[in-house]
Amino acid sequence: MTQITLQSIQKNYAGSVQVIRDVDLDIAAGEFCVFLGPSGCGKSTLLRMIAGIESITAGDLHIGGVHMNEVPPAEREVAMVFQNYALYPHMSLYENMAFGLRQAKVDKAEIHRRVSEAAEVLQITHMLDRLPKALSGGQRQRVAIGRAIVRRPNVFLFDEPLSNLDAALRVHMRTEIARLHRDFQRASAVYVTHDQTEAMALADKIVLLRAGEGMLTHGSIAQVGAPLDLYHHPRDMFVASFLGSPRMNFLPATVQAVDDHTLTLQTDASAGGERLQLPRQGRRVAAGARVTLGIRPEHLLPGDMGGATLLRTVQQVEHFGEYSYVYLQGLPGEPLIAKVPGRSSALAGDRTPFTVPDPAYHLFDDASFAIAAQ
Numbered sequence: 001m002t003q004i005t006l007q008s009i010q011k012n013y014a015g016s017v018q019v020i021r022d023v024d025l026d027i028a029a030g031e032f033c034v035f036l037g038p039s040g041c042g043k044s045t046l047l048r049m050i051a052g053i054e055s056i057t058a059g060d061l062h063i064g065g066v067h068m069n070e071v072p073p074a075e076r077e078v079a080m081v082f083q084n085y086a087l088y089p090h091m092s093l094y095e096n097m098a099f100g101l102r103q104a105k106v107d108k109a110e111i112h113r114r115v116s117e118a119a120e121v122l123q124i125t126h127m128l129d130r131l132p133k134a135l136s137g138g139q140r141q142r143v144a145i146g147r148a149i150v151r152r153p154n155v156f157l158f159d160e161p162l163s164n165l166d167a168a169l170r171v172h173m174r175t176e177i178a179r180l181h182r183d184f185q186r187a188s189a190v191y192v193t194h195d196q197t198e199a200m201a202l203a204d205k206i207v208l209l210r211a212g213e214g215m216l217t218h219g220s221i222a223q224v225g226a227p228l229d230l231y232h233h234p235r236d237m238f239v240a241s242f243l244g245s246p247r248m249n250f251l252p253a254t255v256q257a258v259d260d261h262t263l264t265l266q267t268d269a270s271a272g273g274e275r276l277q278l279p280r281q282g283r284r285v286a287a288g289a290r291v292t293l294g295i296r297p298e299h300l301l302p303g304d305m306g307g308a309t310l311l312r313t314v315q316q317v318e319h320f321g322e323y324s325y326v327y328l329q330g331l332p333g334e335p336l337i338a339k340v341p342g343r344s345s346a347l348a349g350d351r352t353p354f355t356v357p358d359p360a361y362h363l364f365d366d367a368s369f370a371i372a373a374q
């Protein structure tokens with residue numbers, strides 16, 4: 001069982017600005033940890049530092065309790081699966097998977113045992129004598145994962161392994177990777193993606209990273225937690241807007257009044273200008289404070305059901321069968337989006353009410369930090 005610990009990890013590329021700042025992280029033995037974040041935030045850099053193929057500028061990396069900063073990749077007992085997995089075109093699938101083991105002088109019977117077992121798990125036994133060109137993208141990706149499995153690593157590292165596949169195959173392979181992880185429970189996995197759906201589906205723990213100004217001010221890690229933890233309790237507006245699709249709606253507002261049970265907000269004139277009464281739920285906020293109200297698209301329910309109601313002009317409706325997106329007048333150039341189950345009857349130009357069901361809102365202070373319910 002292998003635990004991975006990162007302490008005060010920093011990364012500066014020669015001559016460039018800092019790309020990783022103040023990363024403190026524990027990845028438990030057997031855990032499936034996902035690095036998520038926008039392009040350029042340093043996900044691959046952080047993964048490559050764990051693999052040992054990128055140097056660590058400062059801080060300490062331990063794998064299984066051993067200090068790893070200077071240990072070469074081959075001695076870390078980690079296996080990495082990349083987005084652009086190159087299989088040897090002239091070798092059969094069997095040879096592709098066996099190659100690394102032959103190089104490591106593993107004996108022939110043991111190689112046969114490991115390749116057969118991996119092929120069984122990946123359901124590619126019947127095609128082991130084929131060449132890579134005779135495979136679909138998903139089958140090739142399985143061979144790339146097979147090459148990692150046969151090494152019996154303590155840690156699997158994946159860098160966007162599915163992003164070259166079409167949408168349906170991506171979902172299929174995602175469930176396969178989850179199943180593999182269950183089958184190999186003793187191994188830890190670190191998985192990089194910019195796709196929040198993939199992260200939510202796979203992760204025991206999501207590490208959401210940020211880039212640019214936010215990283216320099218607050219460090220690289222925006223929030224760490226179980227997927228639903230981040231979804232329901234985002235620490236700030238960056239986290240709130242990164243998880244969930246379409247993203248959370250934001251309305252700037254002023255707190256008009258606060259009593260034990262109720263908050264009264266006035267949204268800015270440019271954002272609708274309505275007065276909204278919301279349950280306070282123990283939030284610590286004072287009258288007069290500038291805040292941002294956050295409402296997820298699924299929490300704008302069509303109709304006036306009492307409570308907090310937004311009366312808005314419909315700009316556009318998109319139908320997806322199972323649900324519809326209704327675009328409502330919001331901030332200039334930034335419509336509010338309601339995700340309505342089934343086929344919405346709203347039409348562009350309608351002026352129509354949407355209700356925020358009672359507990360379902362988020363509130364952020366003027367520095368964009370969540371003012372959480374208590």
Ligand SMILES: Nc1ncnc2c1ncn2[C@@H]1O[C@H](COP(=O)(O)OP(=O)(O)OP(=O)(O)O)[C@@H](O)[C@H]1O
Nearest residue numbers: 013014016019038039040041042043044045046194
């Ligand atoms: N070898 C390098 N030299 C200098 N800068 C680099 C190098 N590799 C990456 N960077 C920079 O470091 C930052 C982080 O890069 P990284 O590849 O880790 O991002 P990422 O989160 O994996 O992005 P993506 O989602 O696009 O793959 C980027 O700004 C990138 O330009």
Ligand SMILES: [Mg+2]
Nearest residue numbers: 043044045192
């Ligand atoms: Mg990357």
